[in-house]
Amino acid sequence: MQASRRKLLTLAGLGVLGGAVGYAYIKGVRYPILALTPGVSPTATQQEGIEVYANGAVYQGTTDDGSIKFRAYVPEPSLDIRVSSGRRWRLLLENIHPDATLAIDTPPGLSEERNNLTRIVEAESKTDGSWQLNWRFPKQDAYRFTVIGDTGGGTELDWVLTRSVELGADFIVHLGDLNYDKGDLHRAAEAFNKASIPSFVAIGNHDFREGWQPLYEHFTQLIGPRNSSFRLGGIQFLNLDTATDFWPPDRGARLRLLQQFPIGEPDPAVQDFVVFTHRPLNTINGPGEADWLRKQLLNRGVNSLLAGHNHIKSELDDGGLHTFISGQGLAHADLIVGRPIAEILVADVMPGQRVHFHWAPLNMQLEAHCNSRNWGVLEVLDKPEPLARLQAVCKK
Numbered sequence: 001m002q003a004s005r006r007k008l009l010t011l012a013g014l015g016v017l018g019g020a021v022g023y024a025y026i027k028g029v030r031y032p033i034l035a036l037t038p039g040v041s042p043t044a045t046q047q048e049g050i051e052v053y054a055n056g057a058v059y060q061g062t063t064d065d066g067s068i069k070f071r072a073y074v075p076e077p078s079l080d081i082r083v084s085s086g087r088r089w090r091l092l093l094e095n096i097h098p099d100a101t102l103a104i105d106t107p108p109g110l111s112e113e114r115n116n117l118t119r120i121v122e123a124e125s126k127t128d129g130s131w132q133l134n135w136r137f138p139k140q141d142a143y144r145f146t147v148i149g150d151t152g153g154g155t156e157l158d159w160v161l162t163r164s165v166e167l168g169a170d171f172i173v174h175l176g177d178l179n180y181d182k183g184d185l186h187r188a189a190e191a192f193n194k195a196s197i198p199s200f201v202a203i204g205n206h207d208f209r210e211g212w213q214p215l216y217e218h219f220t221q222l223i224g225p226r227n228s229s230f231r232l233g234g235i236q237f238l239n240l241d242t243a244t245d246f247w248p249p250d251r252g253a254r255l256r257l258l259q260q261f262p263i264g265e266p267d268p269a270v271q272d273f274v275v276f277t278h279r280p281l282n283t284i285n286g287p288g289e290a291d292w293l294r295k296q297l298l299n300r301g302v303n304s305l306l307a308g309h310n311h312i313k314s315e316l317d318d319g320g321l322h323t324f325i326s327g328q329g330l331a332h333a334d335l336i337v338g339r340p341i342a343e344i345l346v347a348d349v350m351p352g353q354r355v356h357f358h359w360a361p362l363n364m365q366l367e368a369h370c371n372s373r374n375w376g377v378l379e380v381l382d383k384p385e386p387l388a389r390l391q392a393v394c395k396k
């Protein structure tokens with residue numbers, strides 16, 4: 001009797017385990033931390049008398065004064081607004097280029113203001129109605145962007161944003177790892193808002209989890225989705241999540257994004273792809289994952305990949321995929337060598353051409369290294385002279 005009960009329990013346990021493995025196989029599982037359903041960015045809100053559906057922006061909540069807040073994760077987002085008569089509404093949309101223009105089907109009484117990268121739109125509807133607001137990026141065929149990752153969310157990120165503007169960038173592609181210290185994700189979101197150009201950000205392993213604590217839901221709420229795409233001029237951008245390993249690789253949101261670009265059916269309007277992600281494919285350990293991803297990209301005519309994660313500046317041929325590694329966002333190399341040597345990747349888009357990349361000095365000011373994390377780095381590396389120099393600057 002006892003033995004058959006034990007057998008029954010074992011069978012039930014195996015059944016549950018089998019079910020869990022089956023579910024994981026169908027949906028795919030992220031590890032470490034075994035995340036089965038990593039967060040998605042909410043892109044819509046329904047409230048009393050108003051519904052807003054975003055294309056290319058994440059819904060972030062309602063502010064104390066009742067404004068509905070979104071953050072754009074593409075250069076040209078749009079908002080679909082359905083309002084009941086008499087509803088007065090105010091909407092904030094962050095991360096919009098200062099010179100972007102709003103195109104609307106001229107609803108009377110609607111006003112738009114700009115506060116740095118935030119657009120403030122408000123109106124009162126006299127009747128029930130629906131409006132579509134589309135923002136157009138100020139440059140289409142020729143523009144510049146910078147590419148770098150691994151900045152953390154502190155003073156180094158501030159410098160990277162400043163330097164990107166100095167270099168003439170119209171926006172920054174950030175390759176992830178904002179969260180090196182507690183609270184960094186919030187600090188990074190604030191820094192991105194204070195910058196004078198928008199940012200489009202890949203999720204890094206440090207943004208996905210903090211130890212065994214999942215962080216991806218904060219990332220997707222504060223910054224944007226783990227996988228997304230946009231087209232600007234003739235360039236198709238793909239932001240792919242490689243923050244942690246994924247098994248089986250051909251599942252989930254990343255697959256659904258890639259399926260939007262069918263193999264063997266190239267769009268003649270696309271002159272080049274810019275694929276950006278956190279980890280170079282040769283650092284991905286999931287079984288078959290790097291090979292699958294590489295094949296997916298090459299089969300679609302992608303010939304280069306932008307990645308960070310390794311805190312170096314480098315280029316390598318990864319099975320036919322030219323990989324740029326731009327991971328010097330903390331510029332630790334400068335501290336160690338005692339002079340600015342770190343670099344940032346700069347990309348130029350010209351009409352009808354593939355994207356042209358070159359490296360530029362990051363020129364990080366010593367003051368930008370003033371955080372206690374760097375004392376530890378220099379102590380561990382046994383660099384007393386650079387440490388003394390940095391401490392002297394930071395005391396001022």
Ligand SMILES: [Fe+2]
Pocket residue numbers: 177204205206278308309310
């Ligand atoms: Fe990383």
